[in-house]
Amino acid sequence: xxxxxxxxxxxxxxxxxxxxxxxxxxxxxxxxxxxxxxxxxxxxxxxxxxxxxxxxxxxxxxxxxxxxxxxxxxxxxxxxxxxxxxxxxxxxxxxxxxxxxxxxxxxxxxxxxxxxxxxxxxxxxxxxxxxxxxxxxxxxxxxxxxxxxxxxxxxxxxxxxxxxxxxxxxxxxxxxxxxxxxxxxxxxxxxxxxxxxxxxxxxxxxxxxxxxxxxxxxxxxxxxxxxxxxxxxxxxxxxxxxxxxxxxxxxxxxxxxxxxxxxxxxxxxxxxxxxxxxxxxxxxxxxxxxxxxxxxxxxxxxxxxxxxxxxxxxxxxxxxxxxxxxxxxxxxxxxxxxxxxxxxxxxxxxxxxxxxxxxxxxxxxxxxxxxxxxxxxxxxxxxxxxxxxxxxxxxxxxxxxxxxxxxxxxxxxxxx
Amino acid sequence: xxxxxxxxxxxxxxxxxxxxxxxxxxxxxxxxxxxxxxxxxxxxxxxxxxxxxxxxxxxxxxxxxxxxxxxxxxxxxxxxxxxxxxxxxxxxxxxxxxxxxxxxxxxxxxxxxxxxxxxxxxxxxxxxxxxxxxxxxxxxxxxxxxxxxxxxxxxxxxxxxxxxxxxxxxxxxxxxxxxxxxxxxxxxxxxxxxxxxxxxxxxxxxxxxxxxxxxxxxxxxxxxx
Numbered sequence: 001x002x003x004x005x006x007x008x009x010x011x012x013x014x015x016x017x018x019x020x021x022x023x024x025x026x027x028x029x030x031x032x033x034x035x036x037x038x039x040x041x042x043x044x045x046x047x048x049x050x051x052x053x054x055x056x057x058x059x060x061x062x063x064x065x066x067x068x069x070x071x072x073x074x075x076x077x078x079x080x081x082x083x084x085x086x087x088x089x090x091x092x093x094x095x096x097x098x099x100x101x102x103x104x105x106x107x108x109x110x111x112x113x114x115x116x117x118x119x120x121x122x123x124x125x126x127x128x129x130x131x132x133x134x135x136x137x138x139x140x141x142x143x144x145x146x147x148x149x150x151x152x153x154x155x156x157x158x159x160x161x162x163x164x165x166x167x168x169x170x171x172x173x174x175x176x177x178x179x180x181x182x183x184x185x186x187x188x189x190x191x192x193x194x195x196x197x198x199x200x201x202x203x204x205x206x207x208x209x210x211x212x213x214x215x216x217x218x219x220x221x222x223x224x225x226x227x228x229x230x231x232x233x234x235x236x237x238x239x240x241x242x243x244x245x246x247x248x249x250x251x252x253x254x255x256x257x258x259x260x261x262x263x264x265x266x267x268x269x270x271x272x273x274x275x276x277x278x279x280x281x282x283x284x285x286x287x288x289x290x291x292x293x294x295x296x297x298x299x300x301x302x303x304x305x306x307x308x309x310x311x312x313x314x315x316x317x318x319x320x321x322x323x324x325x326x327x328x329x330x331x332x333x334x335x336x337x338x339x340x341x342x343x344x345x346x347x348x349x350x351x352x353x354x355x356x357x358x359x360x361x362x363x364x365x366x367x368x369x370x371x372x373x374x375x376x377x378x379x380x381x382x383x384x385x386x387x388x389x390x391x392x393x394x395x396x397x398x399x400x401x402x403x404x405x406x407x408x409x410x411x412x413x414x415x416x
Numbered sequence: 417x418x419x420x421x422x423x424x425x426x427x428x429x430x431x432x433x434x435x436x437x438x439x440x441x442x443x444x445x446x447x448x449x450x451x452x453x454x455x456x457x458x459x460x461x462x463x464x465x466x467x468x469x470x471x472x473x474x475x476x477x478x479x480x481x482x483x484x485x486x487x488x489x490x491x492x493x494x495x496x497x498x499x500x501x502x503x504x505x506x507x508x509x510x511x512x513x514x515x516x517x518x519x520x521x522x523x524x525x526x527x528x529x530x531x532x533x534x535x536x537x538x539x540x541x542x543x544x545x546x547x548x549x550x551x552x553x554x555x556x557x558x559x560x561x562x563x564x565x566x567x568x569x570x571x572x573x574x575x576x577x578x579x580x581x582x583x584x585x586x587x588x589x590x591x592x593x594x595x596x597x598x599x600x601x602x603x604x605x606x607x608x609x610x611x612x613x614x615x616x617x618x619x620x621x622x623x624x625x626x627x628x629x630x631x632x633x634x635x636x637x638x639x640x641x
Contacts, residue, residue, distance in 0.1 A: 004534070005525045008518060015513045315509045318470060319523045319570070320498020322491045409470045413509065 009329045012312075013336055016305070020337050023297050027341025028348070030291030035349035035385055037287035039375035041280035047193075047371045048276040052269050054194025054202075056132040058232050059099075060239055061198075061263035062225040068258040072251055080250050080259050081221040089249065094241045096230045101125035102210055103224040105199065106217050110206060112165040112176045119161055120199055121178055121206045123213020129156075131226050133192060134202060140172045140187025143209050147186075151211035155183040158203040162188045181216055183208065193370060196268070198224075235266035288388050295396040298337055302330060302400035313404055314412025326405040327398075334397030342389060353377045417609055418444035418467060418578070423476035425462050425632075436462040437473070437632045444611065446577070449604040451620035451641070452613045454629035460613045461582060463629065467611060468501045468580045469493040481577075498527055502571025506583035508563040510555040516542070516566045517551040523573040541569035545599065561592030568599055579603060581612040585619050597622045 067078045087102055105122040128134070129142040136142050136156065147154050155176060162171045162185075171185040194201055229238045239262050244254050252259035306313070313326055353375045361369045425437040437459045444450060452460050465471035466478060469485060472493075478485045480500065485493070503509075510519045520541055524534045542548045545565035555563050564584060571579055581600070585593035601622055604610050614620050621641055628636040 004521070004531065008514065008522070008525065011518075012511075012513045311509070312511055315511060316522070316526070317494065318468070318497060318503045318509070320494050320526045320574070322494045322526065324491075325526055410465050413470070413505075 005325070006332070009332055012329075013333050020301065023294070023301050024337055024341045024344075026294040026297050027291070027338055028344040030287075030294035031342040031345025031385075031389070032349050032352075033290040034284070034287030034388065035346060035377070035381070036352060036375070037283040038280075038381045038385065039349070039353050039377045040372070041283035042378065042381060043373075043375040044371050045273075045276035045280045046376055047374055048195075048272055049269075051193045051195030051370070052265070052272050053133055054192050055196045056226075056265055058228055058269075059131040059265055060227045060229070060235060060242070061265065062227065062242060063223065063261045063263070064221065065258050065260045067252045067256055069253055069256055071253045071256070074251060078252075080246070080252060082225060082246070082260065083220075084222060086222070086246065086249070087225060090225070090227070090242060090245060093245045094238065096234055096238065097227055098230040099127040099131055099226075099228040101128040101131065101226045102222045103128065103226060104210070104213055104217070104219050104222055105205075106219070108178050108206075108217075110161065110165065110176055110178055112171075112174065115165050117161065117164050119204060119206050121155075121208060121213070121217070123210040123217075124207055125210055127228075128207070128226060131228050132202070134207075135190040135192070136187035137190040139170065140185075142187055143207065148209045148211050151209060151215055153181060153183045153212055154186045154208065156187045156189065156207040157185055158189050158201070158205045159191055160201075160203040161206055178206070178208070178216065196265075198263075229266075232266050235264055239264055284384070291388065291392060294341070295338075295392040298334055299396040299400060301337075302334055302397065303403070305333065306330060306400050306404040309404075310407060310412045310415040313407050314409050314415065317407070317409040318413060323405040327401045330401035330404045331397045334401070335393055338389065338393045338396075346385075350377060417446045417448075417481060418442070418611075419479040420466075421477045421479070423466060423473045423478060425459070425466065425471070426474045435632050437466075440476070440632075440634055442627060442634060442637060444609060446609055447604075447607055449600075449610045449622070449624040450612070451623040451626045452611060452629065453615060453620060453626055454635070455615075457631075458629040459632040460629055462632075464580050464582055464611065464613055467578075468503060469496045494526075498523055499574050500576050500578055502568075502574070502576045502579045504564070504567050504571050504579065504581040504584045506586040508555065508560070508567045508587070510563055510566060510570075512555055515552050515554055516547060516558070516569075519555070519566055520570045520573055523570065527574060537573060538569075541572055544572075545569045559592070560588050561595055564588060564592070564596050565599065568596070572603075577609055579608055579610045581610065583613055583615075585614070585616065593619065 062082060064079065064081045067076050067080060070076050084102060087100060091097055091100055101124050103122055103124050105120050107118055108121045110117050110119045124143065126143050126145055126148060134142060142156050143154065155178070157171065165171065165176065166174065171188055174185050175182050176185055177183070189202060227238065227242070229235060243260060246260055247254050247256070250259070316326065356373055356375055359373045361373060420440050420442045423437055423440045427434045427436055440463065452463060454460050462471065466473055473486060480496065485496065511522070514522070517538055520538045521534050524537065542551055545568060547562060547565055550558060550562060555566070558566070585596055588596065597619060600610055600612070612623060620626055623641055626639040626641060627634060628639065
């Protein structure tokens with residue numbers, strides 16, 4: 001294709017540009033919709049994933065339950081509690097447990113220089129932090145093995161506890177009291193987004209070594225056992241293993257789903273991720289359909305253009321234009337309309353995404369804002385967009401162009 | 417140069433068949449200047465279209481420069497239209513959005529000629545038809561005679577051996593018409609083969625001989641003027 005021929009086509013296209021402005025707008029609108037819906041869908045998905053990880057996305061949480069069927073002559077509705085020794089039992093009998101931590105909690109009075117607060121105090125193992133996505137803010141640390149071993153009086157506190165007791169000053173190294181027992185604050189939890197929780201958000205909680213907890217608070221039962229399988233794919237298998245091992249000890253049926261309860265965040269996370277992905281795809285399809293309407297409009301316009309210029313096509317054929325010369329001209333016009341429209345649509349979409357991302361979101365008001373105000377404009381979105389666009393350009397351009405090229409030259413020349 | 421062997425053309429319009437040409441034999445030698453005359457509907461335009469490879473015959477064979485043209489593909493016929501034939505139409509058929517210069521350049525663009533070569537040729541042709549100052553003007557800014565001269569220049573762009581003119585003076589006043597015919601005469605003297613459809617005997621008088629058509633058949637051939 002000669003540059004000069006392109007120049008001629010461009011001139012002919014330019015003369016009619018006013019007629020194409022409306023359809024260019026439709027394409028811009030379609031491109032804008034598709035890009036925005038994809039970006040916001042991705043943002044939604046991402047927010048969902050982030051907040052899921054706030055609880056921890058690779059663990060199984062075990063809590064007490066009640067039997068739902070009789071077993072070996074024992075009645076139904078027996079309470080099954082979990083005990084500290086079960087931890088060792090599970091570790092011994094089930095291979096593939098990467099981490100395991102007990103959790104026991106109780107509400108206690110917390111005070112610092114006259115400021116008081118009633119908070120949940122939880123006794124846990126050091127590995128709890130990693131399973132439950134608890135990261136110490138700079139300058140602090142979580143409970144370590146030595147703390148557990150020596151039953152040290154140290155506390156890792158949620159950022160809201162820190163704020164209430166210490167205001168803006170740094171709590172690390174300060175001494176708080178849990179009831180009347182002094183504890184040294186060793187770390188403050190780094191802020192995180194958390195959408196699912198039990199007994200309140202982590203930001204409101206105080207964590208101390210499990211051994212220390214046993215010294216200040218007597219409890220016969222554990223509240224929870226957290227388990228992380230070495231391979232997340234074993235999540236469901238491990239759940240069944242735990243139920244079987246405990247079933248033998250406490251005598252309940254292997255298939256009694258309520259004897260002990262599981263919160264399997266691995267499975268939840270996978271399900272949640274699928275739902276969000278589904279929403280994302282659904283939104284993208286809506287966007288693509290919007291662009292499709294624009295594309296149908298372009299096809300329509302191009303058919304009209306071909307008709308309007310039938311005679312010019314005839315003239316060109318008489319002068320020796322081949323079919324590809326004619327096809328190319330109309331195809332390029334379609335391309336030009338799309339190009340102009342999508343350029344505008346993309347620019348506007350990009351700016352909207354950037355602007356919306358400037359809206360501040362606090363960690364406290366995690367909710368609708370975090371889902372709606374953090375659209376993501378990523379490379380793979382752009383690639384999907386371009387693929388959809390190429391398909392639409394081709395499909396909407398090729399048919400009018402082929403019709404143009406298949407005209408009978410004589411009839412085209414006679415066309416008034 | 418041009419040889420029709422028993423050429424027929426039948427148009428089908430639904431159930432109705434219309435015979436435009438029936439069993440036409442004609443031979444045109446290189447350097448002929450022939451008028452094609454006859455009442456409307458006698459097949460003049462169809463004859464011209466088949467010669468110009470815009471249309472294909474329903475039956476018979478057409479030899480152009482000794483080669484059988486029947487059965488060639490659209491693109492092969494395009495190449496013939498581009499290199500062998502120059503068309504001049506009654507209503508000029510210039511591209512409205514293009515300048516005189518661009519209109520003349522067009523056949524060379526389809527052929528892929530180089531920029532410098534094109535420019536030289538367009539300038540030469542504009543000079544020849546006396547429109548050098550009008551190069552940048554659009555057809556709508558020109559008179560009928562000027563437009564037809566641009567059309568002739570365009571027909572000559574690829575330096576084709578054959579010029580086909582369909583009522584070239586039909587839309588022009590007699591003075592402009594004569595100017596156009598003067599150009600055709602010059603081209604003929606330059607060695608080109610010219611076929612021209614006309615119903616005006618005064619215009620036909622410029623040509624060397626006449627073919628008369630009636631109801632799709634050759635009524636008389638080679639009437640000298």
